[in-house]
Amino acid sequence: MDCMQMEVDKITNDHNDHLKRLFESHNQQISETKKKQWCYNCEQDAIYHCCWNTAYCSQTCQQQHWQAEHKKVCRRKR
Numbered sequence: 001m002d003c004m005q006m007e008v009d010k011i012t013n014d015h016n017d018h019l020k021r022l023f024e025s026h027n028q029q030i031s032e033t034k035k036k037q038w039c040y041n042c043e044q045d046a047i048y049h050c051c052w053n054t055a056y057c058s059q060t061c062q063q064q065h066w067q068a069e070h071k072k073v074c075r076r077k078r
């Protein structure tokens with residue numbers, strides 16, 4: 001039975017290690033996601049930044065959102 005128990009312990013340890021690594025890489029992904037900006041209009045990766053909390057993936061999205069509502073609330077100084 002001892003032998004069996006050792007085997008179980010080993011598997012449990014390996015499993016915990018694996019979980020720990022997953023957890024760490026998950027945390028890393030979360031902090032990268034937090035730093036990242038997303039298109040305000042369609043939620044793709046944003047490359048055009050307009051003003052605080054507002055960025056877009058393309059000029060098309062920027063213009064659409066500008067016409068729809070953003071022109072009233074834009075914080076960009078002109």
Ligand SMILES: [Zn+2]
Pocket residue numbers: 039040041042043044056057058061
């Ligand atoms: Zn977009």
Ligand SMILES: [Zn+2]
Pocket residue numbers: 050051052054070073074075076
């Ligand atoms: Zn703006």
